[in-house]
Amino acid sequence: MRVGVYGLGRFGRFWAETLGTRFEVYGYSRTPKAIASRHFTLTTYEGLLSCDVIILCVSISAVEEVARSLARDLSPSTLVMDTCSVKTYPLEVLSRTLPDGIDILGTHPMFGPDSAREGIAGLPIVLTPCRVTEEVSSFWEETFREMGLSVHRMTAEEHDREAAYTQGITHFVGRVLGELHLEDSPIATVGYRKLLEIREQTCNDPWQLFLDLQHYNPYTRRMREDLAQAFTRILAVLDRTLDGGADPSVR
Template sequence: MLAGHYRVLGTSRRQVASLPPGVEQVPLEKALDAPVVFLTVAISAMPGVLRTIAPLLKPGTVVVDTCSVKVYPVRQMKELLPDSVDIIASHPMFGPDSAREREYPLPIILWPVRNRQGRYDELRTTFEGLGLRIVEMSPEAHDQEAAFTQGVTHLVGRVLRAMDLEPSDIGTLGYRRLLQVMDQTCNDPLELFRDLQRFNPSTREMREAFSRAFCQVENLLTPDDRAVPDQVAPDQAPPGKEDSSGGGDPPWNGRS
C-alpha cells in the first residue's frame, strides 16, 4: 500500500523469497535509517526487538507499532526506546484477506504516544490519502473494544476448528460463513491467537463472558431437550403412525 507512494525498506532475520511489489529487503541498520520505522513483529517479540533497535535509532525517528493489542506494546516502547524518538501506536484493522476483498474504507487505529516532531498529523494525512478510515482511540479503549470484536472472533474460530467442522453439500449460508470465520482466523499463526489472549488485559473478561453466555444458552434446554431417545415414544409418534394395539383406531390401510 505504501510502496506505491514511498520507498519502502524491509528487514528480516531470514531472506524473504517473495516480497510485495516495491518493497526492498535490506540489512537492519539500513532499514533503521528511514525517518519512519514500522514494527511488524509478534506482540510477544516486542521487548526483544525494541532492545535491539533502540541504540540504532537516530534522533527524530518516528517508530510506529502495528500490534493487535495496544496497552502492552505502548508501555514497552515508552520504557525501552530513547526519548529522542517519537512513538505512534497503530493497529490496521484489516489483513490481506480484507484488502483483497476491497472492503473499503479499511479502518486503522492511530494514537500519538510521543509526538514531539509533529509527524503524527503527516502520517494521518498519508493514510487518509490511501483511502483508509482513521479511528483515533487510546490504547486502553482499543484493548477493551478489540477484546470483544477481534478477540472473540479468533476465539470462536479456534473453537470451530477444534470441532473439526468441514464443508457440507447441505451447508446453509450461515454455516458457510462460520467456516469462513474459522478459515480466516486459523490461517493466522497460533502465536497471534495466544498473544491476543495473553497480552490484551480485557480478553480474560471476554472469555469469561463467552463461557457464561454458552452456559446460559445451554440452560435454555430442558432435561428432555438434552436427552437422546432410542426411539420415538408412542405419544410422540407422527400422525397416522399410532400403535393400534391400544384399542385406538387402526391405521388407515389405503382401502375405503
C-alpha cells in the same frame, strides 16, 4: 521519506507492499527467507536503521526484545510505529525502552491479507499517538485516509477494551471452530458459510497472533469468561427445556 518495515511475516509483507505504492519502502527480516516484491526493497539491519520511519511488524510477544535492540542503534528523531493488535502493552514497552529522542506512534491496521483481498478501501485502522507531535500524527492520519482507510484515533485503553469484544471474540470463536474440522456441505445455510469464513480468516493468521491477542490484551480474560458463561447458560436452558417441554416461557 524512507519507510522501513521490521518483520516480513504474512502481515509485514502485506503492509510493506501496501505502503510501497506511496513511499520508498525497505523491508527487513531477521530470517533471510523473505521474498522480494515489486513494491519494496529488501534491506539489511543497517539499511533499516537509516530509514526515517520504522514500522514494527513483529509479534506482540517479540516487541520487547526488538525494542531493546533498536534502542541502542536508532538515530535520534526516528519515528517508530508499531502495528500490534493490542495497544496498551506494546506502547508501554516502547515508551519504557526507546530513548526520549525517538518518536512513538501506535497503529493497529485492523485487517490483513485475507480481509483486504478485495482492497483496503473502507477498512478500519486505529491510531494511538503515544510520544509524538500532533503534526506527525496528523500527517499519518491524513496519509491513511488518502489510502482509503477509515481512521480512528483512540487511546490504548479504549482500543483494547473495544478490540477484546470485536477482534478477540472473533479469533476465539474461529479457533474453537477450527478444532472441529467442520466441512463445507451442499446443504450449508448462508449462516454456516459465514461461520466457515470466520474459521478460515482467523485460522489463516499465525497461531502466535491468537495467543498474543488473548494474553496481552488485558480485557480478553473478561470476554472469555462472558463467552463461557453464555455457553453454559444456553446449555442449561436446553437441559431445562428438554425435561419440562420446550416452553419458551421457562427461559
